[in-house]
Amino acid sequence: MNLLKTTSAAAIVAAAAAFTGTGANAANICFAFQDLETEFWVAGHMAITTTLTEAGHTVLERNANEDANKQFEQIKDCIAQGVDAIIVIPQDGESAVTIVKEAQAADVPIAVFNRPPTDTSKGIVVVADNKTIAETAVDSIVEEALASAPADKTLNAIIIVGDLGDPNAVGRKDGFYAAINKHQDRFNVVEVASKWDAATALANLEAAVTANPEVDLLFTSSDFLFPTIRSVFEPRGLWKKRGEDGHVLMAGLDGDKTACQLIKEGYVDATGVQDLYFEADAALKGVLEAIENDEAQPNVLIEDPGFALTQANLATDEMKMWGCILLAGE
Amino acid sequence: MIKSLEKASDFLFRNATYVIFACVLLYYGLQAPSFLSVESLSNIVKQASFIGIAAIGMTFVLLTAGIDLSVGAVMFLAPLIAGYAMRDLGVPVPVGLLVAVLTGVLLGAINAILIVRLKVVPFITTLATLFLFRGFGTWLTSSQQFDFPEEIRRFGLSTVLGVPTPLIVFAIVALAAHVVLAHTAFGRQVYAFGNSPEGARKAGLSAEWIQARVFIICSACAALSGFMLIAQIGRLDVAFGEGSEFDVIAAAVLGGASLFGGIGSAFGAVVGATLIQTVKLGLVFTGVNLYLQPIMLGLIIFVAVLVDGVREKRLLALLKRTIRPV
Numbered sequence: 001m002n003l004l005k006t007t008s009a010a011a012i013v014a015a016a017a018a019f020t021g022t023g024a025n026a027a028n029i030c031f032a033f034q035d036l037e038t039e040f041w042v043a044g045h046m047a048i049t050t051t052l053t054e055a056g057h058t059v060l061e062r063n064a065n066e067d068a069n070k071q072f073e074q075i076k077d078c079i080a081q082g083v084d085a086i087i088v089i090p091q092d093g094e095s096a097v098t099i100v101k102e103a104q105a106a107d108v109p110i111a112v113f114n115r116p117p118t119d120t121s122k123g124i125v126v127v128a129d130n131k132t133i134a135e136t137a138v139d140s141i142v143e144e145a146l147a148s149a150p151a152d153k154t155l156n157a158i159i160i161v162g163d164l165g166d167p168n169a170v171g172r173k174d175g176f177y178a179a180i181n182k183h184q185d186r187f188n189v190v191e192v193a194s195k196w197d198a199a200t201a202l203a204n205l206e207a208a209v210t211a212n213p214e215v216d217l218l219f220t221s222s223d224f225l226f227p228t229i230r231s232v233f234e235p236r237g238l239w240k241k242r243g244e245d246g247h248v249l250m251a252g253l254d255g256d257k258t259a260c261q262l263i264k265e266g267y268v269d270a271t272g273v274q275d276l277y278f279e280a281d282a283a284l285k286g287v288l289e290a291i292e293n294d295e296a297q298p299n300v301l302i303e304d305p306g307f308a309l310t311q312a313n314l315a316t317d318e319m320k321m322w323g324c325i326l327l328a329g330e
Numbered sequence: 331m332i333k334s335l336e337k338a339s340d341f342l343f344r345n346a347t348y349v350i351f352a353c354v355l356l357y358y359g360l361q362a363p364s365f366l367s368v369e370s371l372s373n374i375v376k377q378a379s380f381i382g383i384a385a386i387g388m389t390f391v392l393l394t395a396g397i398d399l400s401v402g403a404v405m406f407l408a409p410l411i412a413g414y415a416m417r418d419l420g421v422p423v424p425v426g427l428l429v430a431v432l433t434g435v436l437l438g439a440i441n442a443i444l445i446v447r448l449k450v451v452p453f454i455t456t457l458a459t460l461f462l463f464r465g466f467g468t469w470l471t472s473s474q475q476f477d478f479p480e481e482i483r484r485f486g487l488s489t490v491l492g493v494p495t496p497l498i499v500f501a502i503v504a505l506a507a508h509v510v511l512a513h514t515a516f517g518r519q520v521y522a523f524g525n526s527p528e529g530a531r532k533a534g535l536s537a538e539w540i541q542a543r544v545f546i547i548c549s550a551c552a553a554l555s556g557f558m559l560i561a562q563i564g565r566l567d568v569a570f571g572e573g574s575e576f577d578v579i580a581a582a583v584l585g586g587a588s589l590f591g592g593i594g595s596a597f598g599a600v601v602g603a604t605l606i607q608t609v610k611l612g613l614v615f616t617g618v619n620l621y622l623q624p625i626m627l628g629l630i631i632f633v634a635v636l637v638d639g640v641r642e643k644r645l646l647a648l649l650k651r652t653i654r655p656v
Contacts, residue, residue, distance in 0.1 A: 036473030193620050198563050203377040207611035210370045227565045235487055
């Protein structure tokens with residue numbers, strides 16, 4: 001583990017230790033995740049498991065491989081094993097409701113990390129404010145696009161939408177439209193489905209760009225799709241750095257390593273950042289506090305306000321973004 | 331008059347897939363004329379090539395009345411192994427491609443051994459290897475994204491005389507598969523086995539050897555398909571290829587391959603894959619609401635399969651009429 005990763009993890013450990021130092025015993029925590037298909041989930045997984053194990057807790061890891069039914073069975077298995085608490089990254093919003101209900105029926109405190117249940121009133125729900133984060137990121141490129149275009153020109157915007165069964169994807173889509181609709185008459189929007197799959201995004205984006213060759217701005221609902229966007233844009237001369245002729249204003253969401261690198265290089269203009277370490281810390285604190293207080297069914301909604309890293313605040317806010325922290329450590 | 335109408339309807343039913351294809355093209359063309367541009371059509375065929383290559387391999391398996399559910403996992407694992415060879419051993423892209431295909435052959439051989447030697451039915455075998463292969467790949471990557479060397483993207487985005495490389499590979503695979511199926515003894519054996527396994531055995535054909543080879547061919551095609559697709563993106567994530575088996579099977583079936591064996595062709599798979607991709611990309615092109623897209627796709631595929639089913643019945647009826655003329 002490099003220095004920065006260690007520092008970040010240590011910060012969470014210190015925070016958790018400060019809390020657990022009040023007398024919490026070593027606990028058995030079930031950590032069930034749907035998969036680790038993007039950098040965000042990998043980093044979140046590392047932050048949670050490292051913090052828990054370094055604080056002396058036992059972690060039962062369960063990977064559902066993107067199968068909601070399998071995850072539900074894994075949760076039931078964790079409960080049967082008598083875990084003290086559960087942290088779950090659910091497959092989708094609906095299955096999360098069932099999982100939380102099952103855990104609470106068995107009096108096991110449960111925290112839902114980053115992907116919210118459709119009913120956020122039950123369990124410790126730690127969630128990024130996807131709509132606001134997306135809106136902030138898109139606002140920055142919308143303003144820039146409008147500033148550099150003639151007042152009577154209609155601009156073409158593309159949004160790459162995630163899996164519509166995922167509340168995060170829906171929140172990000174809503175945030176995009178919240179920004180665009182402030183200047184509704186100035187934008188022609190093309191929606192591209194990705195289903196969080198690079199191959200689907202590749203095919204659909206190629207079709208969208210063929211149908212609408214003139215692209216003024218693009219928002220991807222996840223940073224992990226930037227390499228796919230590059231594959232489509234590069235042969236068409238649309239993959240250009242800021243200041244170069246043909247540059248398409250681009251924003252993403254997550255705040256991963258790739259996005260950090262691309263913002264620094266000038267290919268990407270902004271990205272909405274989920275404060276991964278805040279979210280991991282909040283989930284851990286929530287379950288450990290519940291164990292400490294013998295609280296079987298804690299219900300609290302913790303929102304990560306996030307922020308947007310843009311070309312304007314890159315110099316000052318770079319190291320607030322988890323992807324930049326990981327990148328700097330490589 | 332009635333006879334000419336009958337002839338026309340017979341022609342339409344015999345070529346139902348092509349007729350549906352033409353209708354789909356016409357509909358999207360009317361909605362968005364640029365859909366029929368050379369660039370758009372070329373893009374459709376290019377995007378169809380990835381599933382199409384795997385669908386050609388799947389056709390071999392379907393011809394023997396088998397099924398291979400592990401193709402999506404092979405599309406993930408084989409390029410991953412090639413990626414390690416390219417990144418860690420520094421092998422060039424062509425060698426990487428060879429490694430991917432050979433990995434596909436190996437994975438197909440595992441399927442073949444389980445099916446032929448242990449006599450486990452293909453559905454169960456390949457369902458198990460779907461999880462086995464994907465699980466192995468996930469373990470190798472520790473669920474992290476895998477970045478390929480930059481050269482692979484240069485290969486994936488390259489063209490030969492203006493034709494994208496994936497299209498050329500697709501054409502070569504389709505042609506080779508057509509030659510094998512239509513003009514070789516092995517091809518005739520595959521059809522014979524699919525039509526009547528017992529009859530083929532009685533005719534002295536080695537059923538085991540035929541079955542083994544079709545599963546190896548299928549996995550090799552899936553591996554090649556995965557490699558060509560990854561060559562477009564340059565990065566592999568753990569969800570890569572997930573669910574692709576359904577697209578691949580749908581493409582082969584839409585192209586006329588029967589799930590009961592004995593019917594199908596390489597070019598049919600090409601048409602099926604291209605039809606599916608046309609429908610999918612047409613929905614994007616015409617700006618259909620994202621929530622409606624899966625419904626529309628499902629409906630169009632359903633209609634295509636339904637018409638194909640009617641065609642089968644009609645052709646059987648025609649055959650009956652020929653045997654016992656009224």
